[in-house]
Amino acid sequence: xxxxxxxxxxxxxxxxxxxxxxxxxxxxxxxxxxxxxxxxxxxxxxxxxxxxxxxxxxxxxxxxxxxxxxxxxxxxxxxxxxxxxxxxxxxxxxxxxxxxxxxxxxxxxxxxxxxxxxxxxxxxxxxxxxxxxxxxxxxxxxxxxxxxxxxxxxxxxxxxxxxxxxxxxxxxxxxxxxxxxxxxxxxxxxxxxxxxxxxxxxxxxxxxxxxxxxxxxxxxxxxxxxxxxxxxxxxxxxxxxxxxxxxxxxxxxxxxxxxxxxxxxxxxxxxxxxxxxxxxxxxxxxxxxxxxxxxxxxxxxxxxxxxxxx
Amino acid sequence: xxxxxxxxxxxxxxxxxxxxxxxxxxxxxxxxxxxxxxxxxxxxxxxxxxxxxxxxxxxxxxxxxxxxxxxxxxxxxxxxxxxxxxxxxxxxxxxxxxxxxxxxxxxxxxxxxxxxxxxxxxxxxxxxxxxxxxxxxxxxxxxxxxxxxxxxxxxxxxxxxxxxxxxxxxxxxxxxxxxxxxxxxxxxxxxxxxxxxxxxxxxxxxxxxxxxxxxxxxxxxxxxxxxxxxxxxxxxxxxxxxxxxxxxxxxxxxxxxxxxxxx
Numbered sequence: 001x002x003x004x005x006x007x008x009x010x011x012x013x014x015x016x017x018x019x020x021x022x023x024x025x026x027x028x029x030x031x032x033x034x035x036x037x038x039x040x041x042x043x044x045x046x047x048x049x050x051x052x053x054x055x056x057x058x059x060x061x062x063x064x065x066x067x068x069x070x071x072x073x074x075x076x077x078x079x080x081x082x083x084x085x086x087x088x089x090x091x092x093x094x095x096x097x098x099x100x101x102x103x104x105x106x107x108x109x110x111x112x113x114x115x116x117x118x119x120x121x122x123x124x125x126x127x128x129x130x131x132x133x134x135x136x137x138x139x140x141x142x143x144x145x146x147x148x149x150x151x152x153x154x155x156x157x158x159x160x161x162x163x164x165x166x167x168x169x170x171x172x173x174x175x176x177x178x179x180x181x182x183x184x185x186x187x188x189x190x191x192x193x194x195x196x197x198x199x200x201x202x203x204x205x206x207x208x209x210x211x212x213x214x215x216x217x218x219x220x221x222x223x224x225x226x227x228x229x230x231x232x233x234x235x236x237x238x239x240x241x242x243x244x245x246x247x248x249x250x251x252x253x254x255x256x257x258x259x260x261x262x263x264x265x266x267x268x269x270x271x272x273x274x275x276x277x278x279x280x281x282x283x284x285x286x287x288x289x290x291x292x293x294x295x296x297x298x299x300x301x302x303x304x305x306x307x308x309x310x
Numbered sequence: 311x312x313x314x315x316x317x318x319x320x321x322x323x324x325x326x327x328x329x330x331x332x333x334x335x336x337x338x339x340x341x342x343x344x345x346x347x348x349x350x351x352x353x354x355x356x357x358x359x360x361x362x363x364x365x366x367x368x369x370x371x372x373x374x375x376x377x378x379x380x381x382x383x384x385x386x387x388x389x390x391x392x393x394x395x396x397x398x399x400x401x402x403x404x405x406x407x408x409x410x411x412x413x414x415x416x417x418x419x420x421x422x423x424x425x426x427x428x429x430x431x432x433x434x435x436x437x438x439x440x441x442x443x444x445x446x447x448x449x450x451x452x453x454x455x456x457x458x459x460x461x462x463x464x465x466x467x468x469x470x471x472x473x474x475x476x477x478x479x480x481x482x483x484x485x486x487x488x489x490x491x492x493x494x495x496x497x498x499x500x501x502x503x504x505x506x507x508x509x510x511x512x513x514x515x516x517x518x519x520x521x522x523x524x525x526x527x528x529x530x531x532x533x534x535x536x537x538x539x540x541x542x543x544x545x546x547x548x549x550x551x552x553x554x555x556x557x558x559x560x561x562x563x564x565x566x567x568x569x570x571x572x573x
Contacts, residue, residue: 011571045571045572048412048415049411049412049415050408050411050412050415050571050572051571051572052571065415066415066416068415069321070321071412071413071414071415072413075412077412079408079412080405080408082404082405083404083405083406083407083408083409084404084405084406084409085400085404085406086404088335092335095331096328096331096332097328097409097413099324099325099327099328099331100321100324100325100328100410100413100414101324101413102319102321102324137409140409144413
């Protein structure tokens, strides 16, 4: 398991991550979402040893990331889709990574095949499309048969087919090989589809966490939209409130929190109101995201490092 | 171990193999070494022809012939250093260090592997060329002295000095290349060290501001000549000069690279 315990990272007066507690178990996909400058990339950087936490501890299978005896076999990381020499052939780059990872040639062949990199294997990295580059970097991360994958925006810039394929492949890695995945992405639909757990970050802090249901429930409970004729909408709302329901009026309907459609239908019809609309109103991850991260969207770019030389 | 099982090297050896592969497969590094070798040998041959056919064929003497021949060789080493710097630099300019440092979070190992691989590849390429040139220069010197083998012989001490200087030159080039590529502060440290050692101290020494016995230190920038001086301390001076500035730059770069957050 990768475990972050009260992790804080400060750059001067800027706090990028504060008091982060996060766990990535094997065989699970944990999605990390949040606005820009929420601390997602910093968190990933600390988990793979590129960034030293100011406070708190990170343990990967019980060890600090920088003390793993065989890092490539434990953590695979994709932080930057362009982190390879542009003039080097894909096959040569992967061969060099294979040597470091200590993987056999059969592993390289299998990864190249699984990720469909055969057609671009002989091409220089700079000639590859964005989708191919992302797959190359994912292949590099997978060569050592890692137990965990840390992925920073791996779905950005990909076409819908590729997004769907990659999400499915990550699911397969988690289910088939027991790989624990931490997936940072802004594509909320894919996150809600593929992730077992969601962490919502903002301003360097965890705003919500849990299963998708937990996060949505933390935002608001599922509701039922009940519609009737416009002139009876107000009286219907009053009637339902009088019966103990939590009712709000929105979009020409009564929004009844926590009710079941069947019970509400019986009550409305039994009271003699015409029923013109009856549907579940389940909050989406996108809706929850906007609600949870409201006030945390500010770009906090000042002072953050961008590389070795900056 | 079962039959047919290939033992997997340790992480350090695997890293070194991978980095060495980067050098050996880099077309610019290979091209530079090939062109540099041709130039170095060409310079030696040209000088040999001039020295053996000139009006005063024996005039330069054996040390002079060797020194001038080694000028071409030092050109090769310098070119190799620049090329090695480019290869090491591609690690950073391409953003590949993100992959390298996540595969090997102990960054000092990555830096060390680059220095060792660059020095090793440079030495492998430069030493044979240097040997050829020394032998050629020795032959020319022997011929020009009318077959008096004693005066033409390089001697074990001088030969050792040449080999040592070759290694120092390779290490110097590799370290400087890696240092130049790694971080801005290392570049500043390297440039300042070069300016101090090669451009500030020698003129000061030449101006007589130092004790007379330290004047040979002004020849720090002429490593080939220093190698052929009499006595042993000049070689130590040359070695110190060869290693000091890249070491300063490398230390600055390594500290910077190992400790810096990368985001």
